[in-house]
Amino acid sequence: xxxxxxxxxxxxxxxxxxxxxxxxxxxxxxxxxxxxxxxxxxxxxxxxxxxxxxxxxxxxxxxxxxxxxxxxxxxxxxxxxxxxxxxxxxxxxxxxxxxxxxxxxxxxxxxxxxxxxxxxxxxxxxxxxxxxxxxxxxxxxxxxxxxxxxxxxxxxx
Numbered sequence: 146x147x148x149x150x151x152x153x154x155x156x157x158x159x160x161x162x163x164x165x166x167x168x169x170x171x172x173x174x175x176x177x178x179x180x181x182x183x184x185x186x187x188x189x190x191x192x193x194x195x196x197x198x199x200x201x202x203x204x205x206x207x208x209x210x211x212x213x214x215x216x217x218x219x220x221x222x223x224x225x226x227x228x229x230x231x232x233x234x235x236x237x238x239x240x241x242x243x244x245x246x247x248x249x250x251x252x253x254x255x256x257x258x259x260x261x262x263x264x265x266x267x268x269x270x271x272x273x274x275x276x277x278x279x280x281x282x283x284x285x286x287x288x289x290x291x292x293x294x295x296x297x298x299x300x301x302x
Contacts, residue, residue, distance in 0.1 A: 157242075157245035157247070158244060158295060159297065167298050168298070171284050171296050171298060172284055174234075175234075175237075177233070178233035178237040178239060181231075181237070182221070185232060185233070186213065186217040186220055187213070190216035194206075194212040194213055194216075214262070217262075218258055221254070221258040221261070222258045225249050225254035225257065225258065226249060226253075228240070230299070234296070239297065239299060240296065240297065241289075241295070241296050242294060242295060242296075242297055243293065256292055260292065261286075261288045264288060273287055274288070
């Protein structure tokens with residue numbers, strides 16, 4: 146059983162020293178996946194926000210950032226809950242796992258996305274999260290550290 150600081154055991158996850166193949170290249174793949182997910186979110190969110198703005202005779206344009214962020218939130222929750230990975234993560238061959246090794250369910254997807262949204266909205270927290278992904282033993286971002294989860298290369302199953 147592996148101990149991971151005071152956050153508790155992550156015994157259900159592959160050991161980063163013994164099973165390196167699960168963690169090799171994951172930070173770079175997470176970045177690429179994030180770019181794909183951002184593109185998808187913008188391709189859906191921007192036209193939706195523009196349509197809303199036009200339908201409200203321009204008043205809706207004030208809500209533009211909120212509408213795009215809402216599309217991003219719903220996209221992340223729906224895709225992570227449906228397969229433990231966003232479409233970008235799936236394209237990059239990675240997925241999120243809990244400390245016991247299980248895939249995410251709807252509740253875990255909401256919690257992870259909420260913490261991701263908060264850390265993304267606060268620049269200092271996002272910097273800490275990015276540094277943590279590169280420097281921590283399990284390659285965990287800030288939401289992962291809090292929830293005791295991580296991203297791994299997708300197993301062959």
